[in-house]
Amino acid sequence: MELRVTNLACARGGLTVLEGVSFTLRPGHALVLRGPNGIGKTTALRTLCGLQPALAGEVSVPPESMAYAAHADGLKATLTVTENLAFWAAVYGTDLVEDALQRMNLDALRDRMAANLSAGQKRRLGLARLLVTGRPIWVLDEPTVSLDAASVALFAGVIRAHLAAGGMALIATHIDLGLDEAEILDLGPFKARSPRDGGPASAFDEAFT
Amino acid sequence: MSIWEYANPKKFMQTSAWALPWFTGLAVLSMLVGLIWGFFFTPDDYKQGSTVKIIFLHVPAAMLAINAWLMMLVTSLIWLIRRHHVSALAAKAAAPIGLTFTLIALVTGAIWGQPMWGTWWAWDPRLTSFLILFLFYLGYIALWQAIDNPDTAADLTSVLCIVGSVFAVLSRYAVNFWNQGLHQGASLSLDKEEHVSDVFYFPLLVCIGGFIALFVALVLLRTRTEIRSRRLQALLTRERGTA
Amino acid sequence: MIALLIRDLRLAMRAGGGFGLGLAFFLLVAVLVPLGVGPEGSTLAKIAPGILWVGALLACLLSLDRIFALDFEDGSLDLLATAPMPLEGVVAVKAFAHWLVTGLPLTLVAPVLGLLLNLPGAGYGWLVASLALGTPALSVIGAFGAALTVGLKRGGLLLSLLVLPLYVPTLIFGAEVVKRGAEGQAVSTPLLLLAGITAGAAALLPFASAAAIRVNLR
Numbered sequence: 001m002e003l004r005v006t007n008l009a010c011a012r013g014g015l016t017v018l019e020g021v022s023f024t025l026r027p028g029h030a031l032v033l034r035g036p037n038g039i040g041k042t043t044a045l046r047t048l049c050g051l052q053p054a055l056a057g058e059v060s061v062p063p064e065s066m067a068y069a070a071h072a073d074g075l076k077a078t079l080t081v082t083e084n085l086a087f088w089a090a091v092y093g094t095d096l097v098e099d100a101l102q103r104m105n106l107d108a109l110r111d112r113m114a115a116n117l118s119a120g121q122k123r124r125l126g127l128a129r130l131l132v133t134g135r136p137i138w139v140l141d142e143p144t145v146s147l148d149a150a151s152v153a154l155f156a157g158v159i160r161a162h163l164a165a166g167g168m169a170l171i172a173t174h175i176d177l178g179l180d181e182a183e184i185l186d187l188g189p190f191k192a193r194s195p196r197d198g199g200p201a202s203a204f205d206e207a208f209t
Numbered sequence: 210m211s212i213w214e215y216a217n218p219k220k221f222m223q224t225s226a227w228a229l230p231w232f233t234g235l236a237v238l239s240m241l242v243g244l245i246w247g248f249f250f251t252p253d254d255y256k257q258g259s260t261v262k263i264i265f266l267h268v269p270a271a272m273l274a275i276n277a278w279l280m281m282l283v284t285s286l287i288w289l290i291r292r293h294h295v296s297a298l299a300a301k302a303a304a305p306i307g308l309t310f311t312l313i314a315l316v317t318g319a320i321w322g323q324p325m326w327g328t329w330w331a332w333d334p335r336l337t338s339f340l341i342l343f344l345f346y347l348g349y350i351a352l353w354q355a356i357d358n359p360d361t362a363a364d365l366t367s368v369l370c371i372v373g374s375v376f377a378v379l380s381r382y383a384v385n386f387w388n389q390g391l392h393q394g395a396s397l398s399l400d401k402e403e404h405v406s407d408v409f410y411f412p413l414l415v416c417i418g419g420f421i422a423l424f425v426a427l428v429l430l431r432t433r434t435e436i437r438s439r440r441l442q443a444l445l446t447r448e449r450g451t452a
Numbered sequence: 453m454i455a456l457l458i459r460d461l462r463l464a465m466r467a468g469g470g471f472g473l474g475l476a477f478f479l480l481v482a483v484l485v486p487l488g489v490g491p492e493g494s495t496l497a498k499i500a501p502g503i504l505w506v507g508a509l510l511a512c513l514l515s516l517d518r519i520f521a522l523d524f525e526d527g528s529l530d531l532l533a534t535a536p537m538p539l540e541g542v543v544a545v546k547a548f549a550h551w552l553v554t555g556l557p558l559t560l561v562a563p564v565l566g567l568l569l570n571l572p573g574a575g576y577g578w579l580v581a582s583l584a585l586g587t588p589a590l591s592v593i594g595a596f597g598a599a600l601t602v603g604l605k606r607g608g609l610l611l612s613l614l615v616l617p618l619y620v621p622t623l624i625f626g627a628e629v630v631k632r633g634a635e636g637q638a639v640s641t642p643l644l645l646l647a648g649i650t651a652g653a654a655a656l657l658p659f660a661s662a663a664a665i666r667v668n669l670r
Contacts, residue, residue, distance in 0.1 A: 341620055344613075344616070344617040348610075348613045348614040351610055351613050351614075352600065352601075352614060355601070355610050356603075356604065361603075361667055361668070364664075364667040365600050365664055365667055365668070368600070368660050369614065371660070372596060372618070372657065372660050373617070373618070376618045376620070376621065379620075379621040380617070380620040380621050380624075382621075383620060383621040383645075386624065386641075386642070386645075387624045
């Protein structure tokens with residue numbers, strides 16, 4: 001299985017932000033999406049995960065193969081670290097909680113309420129959720145926010161292990177994760193074009209012509 | 210030529226620009242004829258006196274209060290299934306008109322009820338149903354206004370319109386049931402259809418025709434306004450995007 | 453699915469879940485109404501079914517916006533939408549969890565409040581039966597309203613405006629069951645209609661709610 005994206009176009013708030021995004025991701029490989037703020041990285045990732053419809057283009061793999069890690073970690077403050085992870089493990093039907101706790105270095109915090117974690121620890125817990133999904137394609141939106149250097153290295157190691165096991169990773173980030181083997185896709189600035197210059201037409205464009 | 214061509218904003222603007230004066234004229238003409246005929250050239254009712262003549266406002270308003278919602282239901286379904294923007298905007302345009310007709314029906318009903326029943330308000334099943342319909346309109350309009358993104362608003366209000374229709378029908382039957390439960394053999398209900406004689410019937414038909422033309426004209430006008438404002442938004446957004 | 457139910461119940465029980473607020477509100481209604489209406493037993497007995505049903509309905513309304521709003525804010529709703537279970541199921545489970553922590557307790561304490569309102573003896577059984585049958589519909593319909601308004605800031609008031617008209621049939625049939633029961637009349641018709649509304653709402657509304665959430669997430 002490989003992830004092939006062809007000519008993807010997506011919109012945010014009714015405004016087209018990306019057009020003609022194409023790439024191929026093979027098992028064992030990672031792709032880093034780069035580009036300035038507001039270029040549409042998050043929108044592209046949400047589109048791939050099926051959270052919003054694409055305006056155009058094709059994605060060869062259904063969203064069911066992807067595990068999405070967004071800006072927000074989806075943690076419940078009044079649940080413990082283990083309870084938070086065990087919930088997602090039950091949802092995805094896996095028993096990888098112990099493994100995830102060990103690998104994300106959360107073992108010592110296992111019975112602590114998520115409310116009492118530091119920002120970086122919360123982030124580690126949020127990323128540990130990827131490990132219990134058992135899904136092959138990780139879709140990561142700025143995964144290293146609030147992580148210290150040691151945690152970034154730890155997480156880079158986790159990604160490497162995932163790739164080595166035949167997984168794939170799609171990462172939107174500004175920060176160098178130290179994944180030298182990752183390919184890089186620079187998203188160019190998208191210029192809105194009028195329909196006359198070949199831009200996408202809105203239903204309201206011709207109302208008064 | 211398919212009916213869906215009118216769902217294109219451009220085509221709709223052209224056609225409605227042509228149709229709007231005709232419907233406006235028809236509305237003015239038949240409402241003038243119907244109301245003058247009804248108010249001044251019909252006899253007083255032997256029981257109700259001249260009070261009965263409010264029927265020429267009350268019945269058409271009540272009919273359109275319901276039919277405006279039906280129109281919103283149909284246009285909402287068209288939006289959800291075929292994604293024609295004009296359809297969603299027509300539903301949005303019709304809602305305040307339907308709300309106003311509901312209000313007219315309620316107020317004229319109260320004015321009619323006062324001399325007939327000796328009270329401005331009775332929890333008659335019909336009146337109660339219209340009050341509930343009024344609340345449905347309020348909720349629908351409030352949802353449109355609360356959401357910024359026009360497509361999101363169109364989707365959510367359409368879903369609300371469909372679910373609301375089912376619950377409006379349920380409420381109608383529930384209210385019937387509820388009132389029978391209160392007063393046995395409802396004493397305050399109005400069997401209009403049975404009591405309306407030909408003298409009232411024909412001017413009433415003309416009034417109903419006039420109200421329908423008025424409704425169509427208002428919906429066309431408001432939909433045109435909505436399309437223009439969407440066009441303006443599209444232009445502004447594009448300008449910001451290219452700048 | 454069961455994991456989601458357990459999680460929602462656990463969250464409701466732990467601090468900050470707002471569990472019990474609805475009950476306290478229900479109690480307040482039952483205390484305030486006699487203070488406003490007067491202590492006369494026969495008047496209270498007459499309006500008790502309606503007051504108890506309206507009170508239960510408003511108490512239920514209080515916690516509706518929490519069904520999805522908290523999950524929306526912390527990102528869980530995005531993750532649930534990409535998880536391997538249908539969003540319709542997520543909605544149904546969350547509505548059921550809402551019923552377990554609001555509708556069910558309301559049903560259980562209602563007889564005590566019926567005592568305060570001088571509800572006639574024959575009405576207690578039907579009060580519990582009608583609330584047990586009707587409050588699930590309140591949660592399911594409420595979840596639909598919450599799904600429509602989940603993306604909105606300050607959606608609480610709008611939520612009430614959207615949901616209360618939808619509560620009309622449930623309220624009418626529910627209160628009618630208690631009224632008829634208290635007067636010793638046959639209750640089977642309104643009871644069946646109430647059950648029908650609950651069954652229909654539980655079967656169909658999760659689809660509309662899930663559609664609304666998908667729209668709000670995109």
